[in-house]
Amino acid sequence: MFNLVVAVISVAIVAALSLASVYYGGTSYTGSVARVDAATLVYGGQQIWGAQQLHMARHAGERYRGSDVSAFIGMDYLTSVPKPPDGATTGDWVLTPDGGLALIALDPEEAPNLCAMIGRDGGHQGAGTALTGGDPATVSAAGFGDHMFGCLKDTNAADPDRAIFFAYRL
Numbered sequence: 295m296f297n298l299v300v301a302v303i304s305v306a307i308v309a310a311l312s313l314a315s316v317y318y319g320g321t322s323y324t325g326s327v328a329r330v331d332a333a334t335l336v337y338g339g340q341q342i343w344g345a346q347q348l349h350m351a352r353h354a355g356e357r358y359r360g361s362d363v364s365a366f367i368g369m370d371y372l373t374s375v376p377k378p379p380d381g382a383t384t385g386d387w388v389l390t391p392d393g394g395l396a397l398i399a400l401d402p403e404e405a406p407n408l409c410a411m412i413g414r415d416g417g418h419q420g421a422g423t424a425l426t427g428g429d430p431a432t433v434s435a436a437g438f439g440d441h442m443f444g445c446l447k448d449t450n451a452a453d454p455d456r457a458i459f460f461a462y463r464l
Contacts, residue, residue, distance in 0.1 A: 328407040331379035332415060335398065335408070338376030339443055339462025342387060342396040345371035346464040357393030357464070382408060389464070396462045400445070405458040409445035412460070416441070 345366040349358045358365065363386070366372040375387060378398055385399035400408060443462045451457040 328404075328411045331382045331404070332408055332411040334377075334379040335382070335412070335460045336415070336443055336462070338378060338387065338398075339396050339460070341372065341376045342366070342389075343462060343464050345369075346393065346396075358389070359391060359393045361388045361391070363387040363389060363396065383460075394464055396464055397446075397459045400458045400460055402458060405445065405447075408460070409458070412443065412445055 342363055345363075346358060348371045349366070349369065350356065358369075363372075364375050367374065378387070382401055382404045383398050384401050387396055387398050389396055441463070443460070446459045446461050447457060
């Protein structure tokens, strides 16, 4: 009988600890996901930066000015386009016309956590930075400030799915 009482108490303690860890650990999990997604975006931007630097080294300092990042694969500067984090983005990597920024549209639901994490890691938090009409083709590296990476938001965009971007200076 004593063993049965000890077993029931043990099960109750394990259940209580499980519930407490789920309750108090939930914010740690979501914060960790945002941190990993932000690091993935920064790492992807670094890969594209490296490809742009190789292009500039082989073409007398001239930037690649096409919008398609996959063109770097054909030039043997990338083996594949960097994979964005699952569920955090709504598009593919693109380059600005001046070749100065790599951009990717963020999912509006995930963007606040991602941009906060990116800001903590030293990135630009330009929540009010206007990108004309939400079109990545209108952004230039000159308007990005001194940051290597960060979030840009178009407060006038017609399409909310493309209103918030992660950008990496090339």
